[in-house]
Amino acid sequence: MYSIETQSLTKSFGDTIAVNDISFSVKKGEIFGFLGPNGAGKSTTMMILTTLLKPTSGKAIISGFDVSSNPKKVREHIGYVQQESTVDEYLTGRENLLLQAKLNHIPRNEINTRIDDVLELIELVDKQDQAVVTYSGGMRKRLDIAGGLLHRPKVLFLDEPTVGLDIQTRRKIWEYIKKIHTEFDMTIFVSTHYMEEADQLCDRVGIIDGGKIQVIDSPENMKNAMGNEVISIVIDEGEKHETFISKIREIEFVKKINEDGSKLTLFASNGTEVIPKIFQISSELEIKIKSISLTQPTLDDVFISYTGHEIKGDDAGYNRKREHAKMKRLRA
Numbered sequence: 001m002y003s004i005e006t007q008s009l010t011k012s013f014g015d016t017i018a019v020n021d022i023s024f025s026v027k028k029g030e031i032f033g034f035l036g037p038n039g040a041g042k043s044t045t046m047m048i049l050t051t052l053l054k055p056t057s058g059k060a061i062i063s064g065f066d067v068s069s070n071p072k073k074v075r076e077h078i079g080y081v082q083q084e085s086t087v088d089e090y091l092t093g094r095e096n097l098l099l100q101a102k103l104n105h106i107p108r109n110e111i112n113t114r115i116d117d118v119l120e121l122i123e124l125v126d127k128q129d130q131a132v133v134t135y136s137g138g139m140r141k142r143l144d145i146a147g148g149l150l151h152r153p154k155v156l157f158l159d160e161p162t163v164g165l166d167i168q169t170r171r172k173i174w175e176y177i178k179k180i181h182t183e184f185d186m187t188i189f190v191s192t193h194y195m196e197e198a199d200q201l202c203d204r205v206g207i208i209d210g211g212k213i214q215v216i217d218s219p220e221n222m223k224n225a226m227g228n229e230v231i232s233i234v235i236d237e238g239e240k241h242e243t244f245i246s247k248i249r250e251i252e253f254v255k256k257i258n259e260d261g262s263k264l265t266l267f268a269s270n271g272t273e274v275i276p277k278i279f280q281i282s283s284e285l286e287i288k289i290k291s292i293s294l295t296q297p298t299l300d301d302v303f304i305s306y307t308g309h310e311i312k313g314d315d316a317g318y319n320r321k322r323e324h325a326k327m328k329r330l331r332a
């Protein structure tokens, strides 16, 4: 039984194909992650799945309802927590939830119990009567998430839930998401830039880049499929760069090489045998190795292997301009 199913979903903005023929399914009760850099197509996909954008072509079914022909039914079954906080800073936490409950047409006689339940779940009972302006970033995000739970959705969409938060707060939010998942028995679809988030939180991850899904699997399977070890090398780029790479490619045990300027990432089944050979080639060609390291594969390596590049540092930051662009898109 699937909570989310897409078939050849495509969204174009003029000449830009933001989402390019993607098909995937999310099982009921799964935490599914969409991992990709800025511009990969995560938000566009999420907006289609939450009925905020219409697809150019293809199909998306949420809890059995088609997003294009039955958006109202879809909305009844989903919760959507946007990247940008939607709470009113000058209202208290409880007042914000009250407003949210009214907007969601929750029956009057149930409102207070539901608010009490979600406040307890996200541990904001003590702070409920304080104005949100006094809350930390993590508390605001928890309140945002609480608002998305009031109508007890079957499927919860979280758009980059921890962007801009420090790592400790981020980990706390993951704990809350896991708790919500268990207590409400929900399907959760989460988009993220953060490898660690996808790794820690998700049962399965879809890597999206350039509007296309590159691979879908559990983080464990993805890492295991990579081969044994990862060798990261930074060299001085020069005339013999290409020769260096082609000679490395010939070394036994080297399965794959990704180039990103002066940084090379090798996937090898026997790293300790490969490294001396790399040094030999570099000395023959007089290429300076600035650094070299041997590690076990991480989800970062999986990402590089499928996309040919890493998620750059800048991508991982919060960008208000992008948010404004997104809101403009909604109005378009």
Ligand SMILES: Nc1ncnc2c1ncn2[C@@H]1O[C@H](COP(=O)(O)OP(=O)(O)OP(=O)(O)O)[C@@H](O)[C@H]1O
Binding pocket: 013, 014, 016, 017, 018, 019, 036, 037, 038, 039, 040, 041, 042, 043, 044, 045, 322, 329, 332
């Ligand atoms: N209204 C629009 N008009 C033109 N191009 C758009 C529009 N909305 C999105 N795009 C383009 O579609 C592509 C996918 O954007 P999208 O916002 O879905 O990516 P993303 O993975 O969510 O990135 P981010 O993390 O920055 O939100 C990008 O190239 C973006 O510039």
